[in-house]
Amino acid sequence: MKTKLLLLTFLGFFAANAQTTYNLDWFTGIGANVDLTIDQGDTVIWTWGDALPHTVENESGNSVETFNSGVITGMGETYSYTFTVVGDNNYFCGIHGAASMSGNITVLEVLGVEENELNKISIYPNPASSTINLVLPKNMQTGQITAYDILGKQIYSQEFESEDNIAINISSWNTGSYFLKVVSGESMQTERFIKN
Template identity: 30%
Template sequence: MLFLSIHFVIFVGRILNFKLFIMKKITLFAFALFSVGAIAQTSISGNTAEITASGSSSAPERTGAEIVLTNSNNPVDVTDGGVACWNSGDGTYSENSFFRSYDLTDYGVTDGDFNISSLEFGQGSADDGKELFLNVYVADNIDLEVATLVFVDGVLHTASSADDLSLVTVPADITVPGGSIVVFEVNAGDSGANAGETYFPGNNGDGETAPSYLQAADCGVNVPTPVADVAGQESYVMNVVGEPVLSVGENALSQVSIYPNPASDVLNINAPASVEVTGVAIYDVLGKKSNVSMVNGQINVSGLANGVYILSLETSAGTLTEKIVKN
């Protein structure tokens, strides 16, 4: 009996040791899973992968009449990538919106309309095929944390990694009222369970004149918020390019030509049939008016002293003023 009892104790001890061994394995496995989960969290962070500058940072060609709405001291160069709300562990990407706001009155566009011909944004890095929605709004406040945004129009753009660390230009045809506060959004959607569908904004270190804004609900940023308040200082390169839309009268006046300039004897005024010239005056730089008249579309300036003058034409489409030189 003593022999059997000893073996029974040994047998039971082995079972208990085996159970303890199994329990330790299970505990370690659970701890490992917890550790992975703790590391791979959705948060606001940057892309730690090496980014190759394969795009071009040369300045886009501009026409003389174009106005560039920008908050960047350097609106062309893209030198690094910014942060976004994503899971750096499994590569899944949450919805992110990157914003800039501009007051058209700061650019002298106080009335009429402003036609947006292109939207420009710096791309830090993006996966091929990532869809970006470039949206334009008007707002009732330049501070987007408290502003109400009204959607105007947008453009869909498919990103390419070839544009990493470069300024991307996307054509647009969007009209907003003069005097508006214009808001430009780059919206990058949620990737769901898919990895490899990321977009990170492009920055440079040359400073900004107004805040860059980020909205990312999955990371607790539920309204457009200055990115400096949630993730440190960043300066998104985001520009809106366009031209004021001329009124009917302004468009007609733009067709009036005055030549030659400089002039020595005769100044020719060529106006379209829809514009009638009803009065003409020439002023020197001190504001003194010279006695001149227009006959058959010509103004005799031979009696004027050499110098710079202001020509004022009263027309059926409004008043046109232009600097002229007498030599």
């Protein structure tokens, strides 16, 4: 069991390195140039910088991917999206409009990346102290999430269905390293994260 977990740690490092997470602030009046250039498979996290309701949504006809956060309200709230299609994605806040809140995410092709690499689960923030958010790939939308501590002891388990962003409260967990295993049909992935 310990050998297996060490191997998973090793594989986890490679998976984490293949993908980058970017942070963007998102608040009324931030402007029309909330732009980023990223690679295929990278994740963008928008963090609400004021207490007003906002959306993050693609501009129909001017984006290669379709995404919409729905209305989210609250300082420090987040929305994340993992971009896998090469091209431009103009997006805006559907409540305050493009003049007040908009930008473009340009997604560059990554050569030699397997389809699998674009379908990794991602955990943020990492390290985390109170809540971890889990972004699941499109081929893993129903299944079971299980967390293990470094000794392989199961700490947590939940079923999930049709959610692309799952929040898990870890505030009562001991500090240290954990493995999060996600099983969906025939697919299984493990990622490591740190509670601090």
